[in-house]
Amino acid sequence: MSEPPDPQPAPDALPEADPALFAHALRIAEALIFASDRPIQPARLQQALPPDVDARAVITSLLATTAGRPVELVEVAGGFAFRTAADLAPAITKVVEVPRRLPRVAMETLAIIAYHQPVTRAEIEEIRGASLSQTTLEALLESGLIAPRGRKEVPGRPSLWGTTPRFLEQFGLKALTDLPRREELVSEPAPQLSA
């Protein structure tokens, strides 16, 4: 608290500030910071305060009194703002499920893994007739729909990929054998594809 001497003080007043005035300033500060759509800088707060009350001192006081409260004063970029306490976030936030749509490449890759597992990335590329980006594979991995199934004993020992129980769940399958046979989906010219 910087101490602007009270201009019209009772002779016995504190040298710093009139406590009633300071209390009023605290009320103003609390309401203003609450109402502002962006963090309040001390200079901005100062405009709203009685002339003899220092905005910094008010903020310091407010920081102390709101610490540990469900709504705390915090210093953020550009000034001071009220924020709900971090420990309450799980209770007050509402989780809304927004299922993602798999991109086409991911969906095709997943389908190929499902039908040809265990399968290497190179084999997937051959079956799809297009190269496969690492990100697509990683996204599928992250989604929990595929998992590594060891390595193929060929030069380079590439990872083999297969589907997970989560995959069966996602597509409502009891087992992989519930998938329609490949021949029902595409007429393959020759069985030369079982890479």
Added chain:
Amino acid sequence: MSEPPDPQPAPDALPEADPALFAHALRIAEALIFASDRPIQPARLQQALPPDVDARAVITSLLATTAGRPVELVEVAGGFAFRTAADLAPAITKVVEVPRRLPRVAMETLAIIAYHQPVTRAEIEEIRGASLSQTTLEALLESGLIAPRGRKEVPGRPSLWGTTPRFLEQFGLKALTDLPRREELVSEPAPQLSA
């Protein structure tokens, strides 16, 4: 921001609810209502509270503890929200931008819509004995205070208008029933209407 309820209650606390649980519920309620810029309905609050704590009881407690504070809990538009105390407005408006007041015509139109809803534009004009400019209706619409409420099944199928929850919020009303009853709308002895 209420006074912090004691989180570690004395062992002789009330037998009904676990006081620590209730104190936690109070924290959640305060944070939840504070975080939102729209009124929180008790049902929404209930979802966020521990199962054994009644949202109504928490609200009642919060209403009591925040009364007279710079930011008070108020009941508005079917829910509960924090609002700055009216006496602090002069200080706040020094810093926070204040929207323009609605012109008299718009206020009158709004009152007619509030009391006669759902009501067509022609009916509003009939009551006012004057035509209603499109700008007035647009201004009300833009402010979010009114909204279309279907069409009247008469020739031309004119739009029907009604007030919104935002209207209740704007004027601090719990519900439309908070509006004065028609019988209460009597002029005080000789209100001077300047012409």
Added chain:
Amino acid sequence: MTQPVLHLRLDGFEGPLDLLLDLARAQKVDLEKISIIALVDQFLAVLEQARRVRLELAADWLVMAAWLAWLKSRLLVPPDPEEEVDAEALAAALTDRLAELERMRLAAAWLAGRDQLGREVFARGAAEQLRVEDRSGIHADLPALLQAYAAARRRALARRPYTPKHRKLWTVQDALARLGRLIGALPDWAVLHRFLPDGLTDPVERRAALASTLIAALETARGGAIELQQERAFGPILLRRAAPSEAIPDVRAA
């Protein structure tokens, strides 16, 4: 909506009803007790005054003036039981309209007198986002998975380089050899088709073999080893081993 033509006392009135209400208010606090006749006189007087300054008046003012003058005349004559319109009821309806407008004015004033959000009281300026989107779920079903597989395979297959199908064509040499082998075992006339190689499913290959076999048969017949016969155009071509003693009869080939 006040037109620029409305000057003087009409300035600031939002139409005839507004003026009437103002005049009625000046009469009595209770609108139910106002004198319609006095009201009409006052209204017409104001209008007259306005017209002296400005001749143009908006139509709705003139309509109201005419209607009020008519109403006044009806109110002054004793009620006629034969009369369809009840002047008293019309006057009462006018009073009701004025009362309703008055109530709405008061309601507007009541609203305006309340602490308004954003003016006298303030809500949380910077709301916090309470909604967390969980995007871990995946929107995909089995049909989509199967379609994806089929689409990927079809596309991959379509992308393969085109290689023309290798055709195994039955040459005349082949046909000659086959004919030579089979002819010895032939007891009687036999159709040419029987001399085609087995397992020819492709129609193109089958026709090629038939042509080669026919040429081979003609060749063999020319050498005198076999006889050919065709009864009619497009009829079956028959052949048999030539009788060793006989001379070559007429050979009618296709």
